[in-house]
Amino acid sequence: MAVTVSPERDVVVPPIQRAFREALYAGAIALGLFVLFIGLRTDQNISNELILVQRWGLLALVVIATAVGRFLYVGYAQPAIERAKAEKAKAPAAIAAEPGFVRRNFNKIGVAVLIAYPVVMVLAFGFQGSLKWVDNFGIQILIYVMLAWGLNIVVGLAGLLDLGYVAFYAVGAYAYALLGTHFGLSFWILLPAAGAMAAFWGVMLGFPVLRLRGDYLAIVTLAFGEIIRLVIINWREVTNGSAGVSGIPKVSFFGLMSFNVSDPNYIAKVLHIAQSGAYYKIFLYYLILGLCFFTAFVTIRLRRLPVGRAWEALREDEIACRSLGINTTTTKLTAFATGAMFGGFAGSFFAARQGFVSPESFVFLESAIILAIVVLGGMGSLGGIAVAALVMIGGTEILRELGFLKAVFGPDFTPELYRMLLFGMAMVIVMLWKPRGFVGSREPTAFLKERRAVSGSFTKEGHG
Numbered sequence: 403m404a405v406t407v408s409p410e411r412d413v414v415v416p417p418i419q420r421a422f423r424e425a426l427y428a429g430a431i432a433l434g435l436f437v438l439f440i441g442l443r444t445d446q447n448i449s450n451e452l453i454l455v456q457r458w459g460l461l462a463l464v465v466i467a468t469a470v471g472r473f474l475y476v477g478y479a480q481p482a483i484e485r486a487k488a489e490k491a492k493a494p495a496a497i498a499a500e501p502g503f504v505r506r507n508f509n510k511i512g513v514a515v516l517i518a519y520p521v522v523m524v525l526a527f528g529f530q531g532s533l534k535w536v537d538n539f540g541i542q543i544l545i546y547v548m549l550a551w552g553l554n555i556v557v558g559l560a561g562l563l564d565l566g567y568v569a570f571y572a573v574g575a576y577a578y579a580l581l582g583t584h585f586g587l588s589f590w591i592l593l594p595a596a597g598a599m600a601a602f603w604g605v606m607l608g609f610p611v612l613r614l615r616g617d618y619l620a621i622v623t624l625a626f627g628e629i630i631r632l633v634i635i636n637w638r639e640v641t642n643g644s645a646g647v648s649g650i651p652k653v654s655f656f657g658l659m660s661f662n663v664s665d666p667n668y669i670a671k672v673l674h675i676a677q678s679g680a681y682y683k684i685f686l687y688y689l690i691l692g693l694c695f696f697t698a699f700v701t702i703r704l705r706r707l708p709v710g711r712a713w714e715a716l717r718e719d720e721i722a723c724r725s726l727g728i729n730t731t732t733t734k735l736t737a738f739a740t741g742a743m744f745g746g747f748a749g750s751f752f753a754a755r756q757g758f759v760s761p762e763s764f765v766f767l768e769s770a771i772i773l774a775i776v777v778l779g780g781m782g783s784l785g786g787i788a789v790a791a792l793v794m795i796g797g798t799e800i801l802r803e804l805g806f807l808k809a810v811f812g813p814d815f816t817p818e819l820y821r822m823l824l825f826g827m828a829m830v831i832v833m834l835w836k837p838r839g840f841v842g843s844r845e846p847t848a849f850l851k852e853r854r855a856v857s858g859s860f861t862k863e864g865h866g
Contacts, residue, residue: 421477429469436464471831479835512788516691520684529680537683539799541755544690545748547791550775551697551784552744557773558781559705560737561717563620565769566607566627570600570742572634572764574749579647579759580640589653593750600746601739603630608738612731615720627769634761646760653754655685686755693751697744698784709736778832 441461447453519540523532549571556564574596581587581595611622634641641647652661659669661682670677704710712733715723724730753759771794779790 417481418477421473424476425469425473428472429465432465432468433461436461440464475834483835512785520687524680524684529678533680533683536680536687539796540687541683541690542799543791543795544687544694545752546772546775546795547788548690548694548697548748548751549745549772550779550787550791551694551701552741552748553772554741554776554781554784554787555701555704555713555744556737556741557776558783559701559710559717560713560734562611562734562737563616563623564738564741565620565624565766565773566630567623567741567745567772568764568766568769569607569627569630570604570745571749571752571768572630572761573600573603573742574746575753575759575764576634576641576647576749577746578750578753579650582651582753583647583649586651588657589651589750589754590657593747596750597743597746600749601743604738604740604742605735607742608735612734624766624769627766631761631764634764644761646758647753648758650753650757650759652682652757653686653689661685686751690751693747697747700740701784704740709733713737774829778829780836 441456441458443455443457445453445455520532520536523535523540526532527535549567552570553564553567556562556567577596577599578589578592581592582589607623607626611619614622635644637643654660655669658667659672660667661669663670663677668677669675669681705714712723712728713736715726715728716730716733716737720730723733752763756763775790775794776787778794779785779787
Protein backbone atom coordinates (compact mmCIF):
# COMPACT_ATOMS: atom_id res chain seq x y z
CA MET A 403 0.00 0.00 0.00
CA ALA A 404 1.38 3.39 -0.97
CA VAL A 405 2.08 5.88 1.84
CA THR A 406 3.11 9.52 2.01
CA VAL A 407 6.03 10.62 4.22
CA SER A 408 6.32 14.25 5.26
CA PRO A 409 9.81 15.73 4.61
CA GLU A 410 9.83 17.67 7.92
CA ARG A 411 8.76 14.75 10.11
CA ASP A 412 8.82 11.03 9.61
CA VAL A 413 5.03 10.86 9.69
CA VAL A 414 3.41 8.19 7.59
CA VAL A 415 0.11 9.40 6.06
CA PRO A 416 -2.22 6.54 5.04
CA PRO A 417 -3.66 6.78 1.52
CA ILE A 418 -7.26 7.05 2.76
CA GLN A 419 -6.40 9.95 5.07
CA ARG A 420 -4.56 11.69 2.24
CA ALA A 421 -7.51 11.08 -0.09
CA PHE A 422 -9.93 12.52 2.46
CA ARG A 423 -7.80 15.63 2.79
CA GLU A 424 -7.56 16.02 -0.99
CA ALA A 425 -11.35 15.61 -1.25
CA LEU A 426 -11.91 18.44 1.23
CA TYR A 427 -9.58 20.70 -0.75
CA ALA A 428 -11.31 19.83 -4.03
CA GLY A 429 -14.76 20.43 -2.54
CA ALA A 430 -13.71 23.83 -1.17
CA ILE A 431 -12.25 24.85 -4.54
CA ALA A 432 -15.39 23.69 -6.36
CA LEU A 433 -17.56 25.68 -3.94
CA GLY A 434 -15.58 28.84 -4.59
CA LEU A 435 -15.60 28.36 -8.36
CA PHE A 436 -19.25 27.43 -8.85
CA VAL A 437 -21.09 29.41 -6.18
CA LEU A 438 -21.78 32.22 -8.66
CA PHE A 439 -21.99 30.13 -11.83
CA ILE A 440 -24.29 27.37 -10.56
CA GLY A 441 -25.64 28.42 -7.15
CA LEU A 442 -27.13 31.69 -8.44
CA ARG A 443 -28.91 32.38 -11.71
CA THR A 444 -30.68 35.38 -13.16
CA ASP A 445 -34.16 35.07 -14.68
CA GLN A 446 -37.20 37.17 -15.57
CA ASN A 447 -40.59 36.96 -13.91
CA ILE A 448 -44.02 37.58 -15.41
CA SER A 449 -43.58 41.36 -15.03
CA ASN A 450 -40.37 41.18 -17.07
CA GLU A 451 -38.32 42.03 -13.97
CA LEU A 452 -34.89 40.61 -13.37
CA ILE A 453 -34.83 38.21 -10.42
CA LEU A 454 -32.17 36.06 -8.79
CA VAL A 455 -32.87 32.33 -8.64
CA GLN A 456 -31.06 30.29 -5.99
CA ARG A 457 -29.96 26.76 -6.86
CA TRP A 458 -28.17 25.63 -3.72
CA GLY A 459 -29.20 22.00 -4.20
CA LEU A 460 -27.50 21.82 -7.59
CA LEU A 461 -24.42 23.55 -6.16
CA ALA A 462 -24.26 21.05 -3.29
CA LEU A 463 -24.55 18.18 -5.77
CA VAL A 464 -21.65 19.52 -7.86
CA VAL A 465 -19.44 20.08 -4.80
CA ILE A 466 -20.17 16.62 -3.41
CA ALA A 467 -19.54 14.99 -6.80
CA THR A 468 -16.21 16.81 -7.07
CA ALA A 469 -15.12 15.81 -3.56
CA VAL A 470 -16.17 12.18 -4.03
CA GLY A 471 -14.46 11.98 -7.40
CA ARG A 472 -11.20 13.36 -5.96
CA PHE A 473 -11.44 10.96 -3.02
CA LEU A 474 -11.92 7.93 -5.26
CA TYR A 475 -9.11 8.98 -7.59
CA VAL A 476 -6.50 9.66 -4.89
CA GLY A 477 -7.54 6.83 -2.60
CA TYR A 478 -8.18 4.03 -5.07
CA ALA A 479 -7.60 4.86 -8.75
CA GLN A 480 -4.14 6.41 -8.43
CA PRO A 481 -2.64 3.54 -6.36
CA ALA A 482 -4.18 1.01 -8.75
CA ILE A 483 -2.62 2.78 -11.74
CA GLU A 484 0.77 2.86 -10.03
CA ARG A 485 0.55 -0.86 -9.20
CA ALA A 486 -0.45 -1.66 -12.79
CA LYS A 487 2.54 0.29 -14.11
CA ALA A 488 4.87 -1.52 -11.71
CA GLU A 489 3.51 -4.93 -12.72
CA LYS A 490 3.84 -4.04 -16.39
CA ALA A 491 7.46 -3.03 -15.86
CA LYS A 492 8.20 -6.34 -14.10
CA ALA A 493 6.62 -8.58 -16.74
CA PRO A 494 6.59 -6.73 -20.08
CA ALA A 495 6.34 -9.89 -22.21
CA ALA A 496 3.22 -11.23 -20.51
CA ILE A 497 1.48 -7.89 -20.45
CA ALA A 498 2.36 -7.18 -24.08
CA ALA A 499 0.73 -10.41 -25.18
CA GLU A 500 -2.49 -9.73 -23.28
CA PRO A 501 -4.01 -6.72 -25.19
CA GLY A 502 -4.17 -8.59 -28.48
CA PHE A 503 -6.12 -11.45 -26.90
CA VAL A 504 -8.42 -9.08 -25.03
CA ARG A 505 -8.97 -6.94 -28.15
CA ARG A 506 -9.87 -9.91 -30.35
CA ASN A 507 -12.40 -11.24 -27.86
CA PHE A 508 -13.77 -7.75 -27.22
CA ASN A 509 -14.33 -7.26 -30.94
CA LYS A 510 -16.16 -10.58 -31.29
CA ILE A 511 -18.43 -9.90 -28.34
CA GLY A 512 -19.09 -6.34 -29.53
CA VAL A 513 -20.07 -7.46 -33.02
CA ALA A 514 -22.42 -10.11 -31.62
CA VAL A 515 -24.08 -7.56 -29.31
CA LEU A 516 -24.53 -5.05 -32.13
CA ILE A 517 -26.14 -7.61 -34.43
CA ALA A 518 -28.51 -8.92 -31.76
CA TYR A 519 -29.40 -5.49 -30.30
CA PRO A 520 -32.62 -4.79 -32.30
CA VAL A 521 -33.90 -8.33 -31.73
CA VAL A 522 -33.36 -8.00 -27.98
CA MET A 523 -35.13 -4.62 -27.93
CA VAL A 524 -38.12 -5.99 -29.84
CA LEU A 525 -38.39 -8.98 -27.53
CA ALA A 526 -38.11 -6.73 -24.46
CA PHE A 527 -40.37 -3.81 -25.46
CA GLY A 528 -42.32 -4.99 -28.50
CA PHE A 529 -42.22 -3.47 -31.99
CA GLN A 530 -43.60 -0.04 -31.06
CA GLY A 531 -41.83 0.17 -27.70
CA SER A 532 -38.47 -0.62 -29.27
CA LEU A 533 -38.61 2.33 -31.70
CA LYS A 534 -36.95 4.86 -29.41
CA TRP A 535 -34.25 2.39 -28.32
CA VAL A 536 -33.39 1.33 -31.85
CA ASP A 537 -33.63 4.81 -33.38
CA ASN A 538 -32.70 7.37 -30.72
CA PHE A 539 -30.11 5.14 -29.08
CA GLY A 540 -28.74 2.55 -31.52
CA ILE A 541 -28.85 4.45 -34.83
CA GLN A 542 -27.77 7.73 -33.26
CA ILE A 543 -24.68 6.18 -31.69
CA LEU A 544 -23.71 4.32 -34.87
CA ILE A 545 -23.91 7.55 -36.91
CA TYR A 546 -21.38 9.17 -34.59
CA VAL A 547 -19.24 6.02 -34.60
CA MET A 548 -19.03 6.17 -38.39
CA LEU A 549 -18.28 9.91 -38.36
CA ALA A 550 -15.59 9.46 -35.71
CA TRP A 551 -14.00 6.58 -37.61
CA GLY A 552 -13.90 8.75 -40.72
CA LEU A 553 -12.29 11.61 -38.82
CA ASN A 554 -9.90 9.12 -37.22
CA ILE A 555 -8.27 8.63 -40.63
CA VAL A 556 -7.43 12.33 -40.81
CA VAL A 557 -6.61 13.00 -37.16
CA GLY A 558 -5.62 9.65 -35.69
CA LEU A 559 -3.70 8.09 -38.58
CA ALA A 560 -2.40 11.05 -40.60
CA GLY A 561 -2.06 13.45 -37.65
CA LEU A 562 -3.89 16.34 -39.40
CA LEU A 563 -6.08 18.34 -37.02
CA ASP A 564 -9.44 18.88 -38.76
CA LEU A 565 -12.02 21.12 -37.03
CA GLY A 566 -14.33 21.37 -40.05
CA TYR A 567 -15.20 17.71 -40.57
CA VAL A 568 -18.91 18.47 -40.27
CA ALA A 569 -18.67 20.17 -43.69
CA PHE A 570 -18.31 16.79 -45.42
CA TYR A 571 -21.20 15.49 -43.33
CA ALA A 572 -23.29 18.38 -44.67
CA VAL A 573 -22.16 17.84 -48.28
CA GLY A 574 -23.26 14.20 -48.16
CA ALA A 575 -26.61 15.05 -46.57
CA TYR A 576 -27.48 17.82 -49.02
CA ALA A 577 -26.23 15.81 -51.99
CA TYR A 578 -28.72 13.05 -51.21
CA ALA A 579 -31.50 15.46 -50.20
CA LEU A 580 -31.33 17.63 -53.33
CA LEU A 581 -30.70 14.87 -55.89
CA GLY A 582 -33.29 12.61 -54.29
CA THR A 583 -36.06 15.22 -54.16
CA HIS A 584 -35.44 16.86 -57.55
CA PHE A 585 -34.48 13.86 -59.67
CA GLY A 586 -36.04 10.98 -57.74
CA LEU A 587 -32.84 8.93 -57.69
CA SER A 588 -32.54 5.93 -55.41
CA PHE A 589 -30.58 5.94 -52.16
CA TRP A 590 -28.38 3.12 -53.44
CA ILE A 591 -27.30 5.28 -56.36
CA LEU A 592 -26.87 8.45 -54.35
CA LEU A 593 -24.92 6.83 -51.50
CA PRO A 594 -21.69 6.41 -53.52
CA ALA A 595 -22.40 9.72 -55.29
CA ALA A 596 -22.59 11.54 -51.95
CA GLY A 597 -19.35 9.89 -50.83
CA ALA A 598 -17.61 10.85 -54.08
CA MET A 599 -18.82 14.45 -53.80
CA ALA A 600 -17.62 14.71 -50.21
CA ALA A 601 -14.26 13.20 -51.22
CA PHE A 602 -13.97 15.83 -53.96
CA TRP A 603 -14.45 18.61 -51.42
CA GLY A 604 -11.95 16.87 -49.17
CA VAL A 605 -9.37 17.22 -51.92
CA MET A 606 -10.42 20.84 -52.40
CA LEU A 607 -9.76 21.42 -48.70
CA GLY A 608 -6.48 19.53 -48.85
CA PHE A 609 -4.85 21.66 -51.54
CA PRO A 610 -4.84 25.01 -49.63
CA VAL A 611 -3.57 23.41 -46.40
CA LEU A 612 -0.68 21.37 -47.79
CA ARG A 613 1.92 23.61 -46.14
CA LEU A 614 0.02 24.17 -42.89
CA ARG A 615 0.44 22.29 -39.63
CA GLY A 616 -0.81 22.48 -36.06
CA ASP A 617 -2.88 25.49 -35.05
CA TYR A 618 -2.85 27.03 -38.53
CA LEU A 619 -4.29 23.86 -40.04
CA ALA A 620 -7.00 23.78 -37.36
CA ILE A 621 -8.01 27.40 -38.09
CA VAL A 622 -8.24 26.84 -41.85
CA THR A 623 -10.31 23.66 -41.50
CA LEU A 624 -12.60 25.44 -39.04
CA ALA A 625 -13.09 28.23 -41.57
CA PHE A 626 -13.84 25.68 -44.30
CA GLY A 627 -16.60 24.16 -42.20
CA GLU A 628 -18.16 27.56 -41.58
CA ILE A 629 -17.91 28.48 -45.28
CA ILE A 630 -19.88 25.37 -46.27
CA ARG A 631 -22.55 26.12 -43.67
CA LEU A 632 -22.89 29.74 -44.76
CA VAL A 633 -23.11 28.73 -48.40
CA ILE A 634 -25.96 26.36 -47.52
CA ILE A 635 -27.76 29.15 -45.67
CA ASN A 636 -27.37 31.83 -48.35
CA TRP A 637 -27.73 29.81 -51.55
CA ARG A 638 -31.48 29.74 -51.16
CA GLU A 639 -32.27 29.00 -54.81
CA VAL A 640 -30.67 25.56 -54.42
CA THR A 641 -30.61 24.67 -50.72
CA ASN A 642 -33.75 26.55 -49.58
CA GLY A 643 -31.65 28.41 -47.03
CA SER A 644 -32.44 28.13 -43.35
CA ALA A 645 -35.78 26.49 -44.11
CA GLY A 646 -33.98 23.31 -45.12
CA VAL A 647 -35.02 20.54 -47.48
CA SER A 648 -38.01 18.36 -46.61
CA GLY A 649 -39.77 15.45 -48.26
CA ILE A 650 -36.55 13.47 -48.69
CA PRO A 651 -37.41 9.97 -50.01
CA LYS A 652 -36.93 6.96 -47.77
CA VAL A 653 -34.49 4.15 -48.36
CA SER A 654 -35.98 1.17 -50.17
CA PHE A 655 -35.20 -2.45 -49.36
CA PHE A 656 -32.56 -2.74 -52.09
CA GLY A 657 -35.17 -1.62 -54.65
CA LEU A 658 -37.32 -4.71 -54.04
CA MET A 659 -39.73 -3.46 -51.38
CA SER A 660 -40.77 -0.06 -50.06
CA PHE A 661 -41.33 1.24 -46.56
CA ASN A 662 -44.09 3.67 -47.62
CA VAL A 663 -47.52 2.41 -46.57
CA SER A 664 -49.20 3.82 -49.70
CA ASP A 665 -46.94 1.95 -52.13
CA PRO A 666 -48.19 -1.33 -53.61
CA ASN A 667 -44.88 -3.04 -52.81
CA TYR A 668 -44.97 -2.01 -49.14
CA ILE A 669 -42.99 -4.56 -47.14
CA ALA A 670 -45.93 -5.52 -44.93
CA LYS A 671 -48.16 -6.17 -47.97
CA VAL A 672 -45.51 -8.20 -49.75
CA LEU A 673 -44.64 -10.35 -46.73
CA HIS A 674 -48.25 -10.43 -45.41
CA ILE A 675 -47.33 -9.19 -41.94
CA ALA A 676 -48.79 -6.52 -39.66
CA GLN A 677 -48.05 -2.89 -40.45
CA SER A 678 -45.49 -1.21 -38.20
CA GLY A 679 -43.06 1.68 -38.39
CA ALA A 680 -40.46 -0.43 -36.59
CA TYR A 681 -39.56 -2.28 -39.81
CA TYR A 682 -38.01 0.83 -41.30
CA LYS A 683 -36.07 1.72 -38.13
CA ILE A 684 -34.70 -1.81 -37.78
CA PHE A 685 -33.66 -1.80 -41.44
CA LEU A 686 -31.94 1.58 -40.98
CA TYR A 687 -30.13 0.20 -37.93
CA TYR A 688 -28.66 -2.70 -39.86
CA LEU A 689 -27.88 -0.38 -42.77
CA ILE A 690 -25.80 2.02 -40.65
CA LEU A 691 -24.25 -0.98 -38.89
CA GLY A 692 -23.16 -2.33 -42.29
CA LEU A 693 -21.74 1.08 -43.21
CA CYS A 694 -19.79 1.13 -39.94
CA PHE A 695 -18.40 -2.34 -40.62
CA PHE A 696 -17.43 -1.20 -44.11
CA THR A 697 -15.66 1.86 -42.66
CA ALA A 698 -13.76 -0.27 -40.16
CA PHE A 699 -12.80 -2.85 -42.81
CA VAL A 700 -11.48 -0.20 -45.22
CA THR A 701 -9.58 1.57 -42.44
CA ILE A 702 -7.91 -1.62 -41.23
CA ARG A 703 -6.96 -2.66 -44.75
CA LEU A 704 -5.61 0.78 -45.65
CA ARG A 705 -3.41 0.84 -42.54
CA ARG A 706 -1.62 -2.26 -43.83
CA LEU A 707 -1.09 -0.81 -47.31
CA PRO A 708 1.69 1.63 -48.30
CA VAL A 709 -0.71 4.56 -48.06
CA GLY A 710 -1.48 3.64 -44.44
CA ARG A 711 2.24 3.41 -43.63
CA ALA A 712 2.66 6.84 -45.23
CA TRP A 713 -0.14 8.27 -43.04
CA GLU A 714 1.54 6.99 -39.89
CA ALA A 715 4.93 8.32 -41.00
CA LEU A 716 3.36 11.72 -41.70
CA ARG A 717 1.77 11.70 -38.26
CA GLU A 718 5.02 10.99 -36.47
CA ASP A 719 7.35 13.39 -38.34
CA GLU A 720 6.63 15.17 -41.63
CA ILE A 721 10.26 16.14 -42.22
CA ALA A 722 11.46 12.57 -41.73
CA CYS A 723 8.61 11.43 -43.94
CA ARG A 724 9.87 13.64 -46.77
CA SER A 725 13.44 12.45 -46.25
CA LEU A 726 12.22 8.89 -46.89
CA GLY A 727 10.96 9.93 -50.31
CA ILE A 728 7.26 9.86 -49.40
CA ASN A 729 5.11 12.31 -51.34
CA THR A 730 3.49 14.26 -48.51
CA THR A 731 1.15 16.08 -50.90
CA THR A 732 -0.46 12.86 -52.09
CA THR A 733 -0.47 11.45 -48.56
CA LYS A 734 -2.37 14.42 -47.14
CA LEU A 735 -4.85 14.54 -50.02
CA THR A 736 -5.64 10.83 -49.74
CA ALA A 737 -6.21 11.20 -45.99
CA PHE A 738 -8.58 14.15 -46.45
CA ALA A 739 -10.41 12.49 -49.34
CA THR A 740 -10.85 9.12 -47.60
CA GLY A 741 -12.04 10.65 -44.33
CA ALA A 742 -14.39 13.00 -46.19
CA MET A 743 -15.85 10.09 -48.19
CA PHE A 744 -17.00 8.33 -45.03
CA GLY A 745 -18.40 11.62 -43.76
CA GLY A 746 -20.41 11.89 -46.99
CA PHE A 747 -21.74 8.35 -46.54
CA ALA A 748 -22.88 9.20 -43.01
CA GLY A 749 -24.46 12.45 -44.22
CA SER A 750 -26.52 10.72 -46.91
CA PHE A 751 -27.73 8.17 -44.37
CA PHE A 752 -28.61 10.99 -41.95
CA ALA A 753 -30.72 12.71 -44.60
CA ALA A 754 -32.54 9.47 -45.45
CA ARG A 755 -33.21 8.74 -41.80
CA GLN A 756 -34.45 12.22 -40.88
CA GLY A 757 -36.37 13.00 -44.07
CA PHE A 758 -35.37 16.63 -43.48
CA VAL A 759 -32.06 18.51 -43.39
CA SER A 760 -31.25 22.08 -42.39
CA PRO A 761 -28.07 24.06 -41.68
CA GLU A 762 -28.71 23.85 -37.92
CA SER A 763 -27.67 20.19 -38.00
CA PHE A 764 -24.14 21.01 -39.23
CA VAL A 765 -22.80 23.61 -36.82
CA PHE A 766 -19.28 23.69 -35.38
CA LEU A 767 -20.48 21.95 -32.22
CA GLU A 768 -20.93 18.75 -34.24
CA SER A 769 -17.29 18.86 -35.36
CA ALA A 770 -16.22 19.42 -31.75
CA ILE A 771 -18.28 16.45 -30.56
CA ILE A 772 -16.86 14.14 -33.23
CA LEU A 773 -13.29 15.25 -32.49
CA ALA A 774 -13.87 14.81 -28.75
CA ILE A 775 -15.05 11.24 -29.35
CA VAL A 776 -11.87 10.51 -31.32
CA VAL A 777 -9.67 11.97 -28.58
CA LEU A 778 -11.52 10.24 -25.75
CA GLY A 779 -11.53 6.88 -27.48
CA GLY A 780 -7.89 7.10 -28.47
CA MET A 781 -6.60 8.37 -31.79
CA GLY A 782 -6.04 5.46 -34.13
CA SER A 783 -8.14 2.99 -32.12
CA LEU A 784 -11.42 1.88 -33.70
CA GLY A 785 -12.62 0.00 -30.63
CA GLY A 786 -11.83 2.85 -28.26
CA ILE A 787 -13.66 5.36 -30.45
CA ALA A 788 -16.73 3.12 -30.52
CA VAL A 789 -16.68 2.90 -26.72
CA ALA A 790 -16.32 6.69 -26.44
CA ALA A 791 -19.31 7.23 -28.76
CA LEU A 792 -21.36 4.78 -26.71
CA VAL A 793 -20.49 6.55 -23.46
CA MET A 794 -20.90 10.14 -24.65
CA ILE A 795 -23.79 9.94 -27.11
CA GLY A 796 -25.53 7.05 -25.36
CA GLY A 797 -25.14 8.76 -21.99
CA THR A 798 -26.83 11.89 -23.30
CA GLU A 799 -29.71 9.86 -24.72
CA ILE A 800 -30.14 8.01 -21.43
CA LEU A 801 -30.34 11.33 -19.58
CA ARG A 802 -33.46 12.12 -21.62
CA GLU A 803 -35.18 9.13 -20.05
CA LEU A 804 -34.34 10.13 -16.48
CA GLY A 805 -37.24 12.42 -15.67
CA PHE A 806 -36.34 12.71 -11.98
CA LEU A 807 -33.34 14.84 -12.93
CA LYS A 808 -35.69 17.74 -13.65
CA ALA A 809 -36.63 17.75 -9.96
CA VAL A 810 -32.95 18.04 -9.04
CA PHE A 811 -31.67 20.42 -11.73
CA GLY A 812 -34.87 22.36 -12.36
CA PRO A 813 -37.74 22.15 -14.86
CA ASP A 814 -35.64 23.72 -17.63
CA PHE A 815 -33.04 20.97 -17.50
CA THR A 816 -32.12 19.50 -20.89
CA PRO A 817 -29.19 17.16 -21.57
CA GLU A 818 -27.99 19.33 -24.47
CA LEU A 819 -27.24 22.18 -22.06
CA TYR A 820 -24.88 19.96 -20.07
CA ARG A 821 -23.48 17.86 -22.90
CA MET A 822 -20.31 19.90 -23.25
CA LEU A 823 -19.90 19.89 -19.46
CA LEU A 824 -20.02 16.09 -19.59
CA PHE A 825 -17.53 16.10 -22.47
CA GLY A 826 -15.17 18.32 -20.49
CA MET A 827 -15.40 16.20 -17.35
CA ALA A 828 -14.89 13.00 -19.34
CA MET A 829 -11.85 14.43 -21.14
CA VAL A 830 -10.25 15.56 -17.87
CA ILE A 831 -10.81 12.12 -16.31
CA VAL A 832 -9.53 10.26 -19.37
CA MET A 833 -6.47 12.49 -19.73
CA LEU A 834 -5.57 11.76 -16.10
CA TRP A 835 -6.31 8.04 -16.31
CA LYS A 836 -5.42 7.26 -19.94
CA PRO A 837 -3.66 10.20 -21.63
CA ARG A 838 -3.96 8.50 -25.04
CA GLY A 839 -7.66 7.68 -24.72
CA PHE A 840 -9.60 4.59 -23.70
CA VAL A 841 -7.74 2.23 -26.01
CA GLY A 842 -5.31 4.68 -27.55
CA SER A 843 -2.00 3.56 -28.99
CA ARG A 844 0.58 5.32 -31.12
CA GLU A 845 2.35 2.09 -31.99
CA PRO A 846 2.87 1.74 -35.75
CA THR A 847 1.49 -1.20 -37.69
CA ALA A 848 4.94 -2.04 -39.11
CA PHE A 849 7.93 -2.96 -36.98
CA LEU A 850 11.61 -3.61 -37.67
CA LYS A 851 12.16 -7.25 -36.77
CA GLU A 852 15.36 -9.19 -36.21
CA ARG A 853 17.32 -10.04 -39.31
CA ARG A 854 16.49 -13.48 -40.61
CA ALA A 855 19.01 -15.93 -42.02
CA VAL A 856 19.55 -15.47 -45.74
CA SER A 857 22.04 -16.91 -48.16
CA GLY A 858 25.55 -15.59 -47.60
CA SER A 859 24.71 -13.62 -44.44
CA PHE A 860 24.84 -14.13 -40.71
CA THR A 861 21.89 -15.54 -38.75
CA LYS A 862 20.33 -13.68 -35.84
CA GLU A 863 22.39 -15.82 -33.44
CA GLY A 864 25.54 -14.51 -35.10
CA HIS A 865 26.63 -17.76 -36.78
CA GLY A 866 27.27 -18.12 -40.48
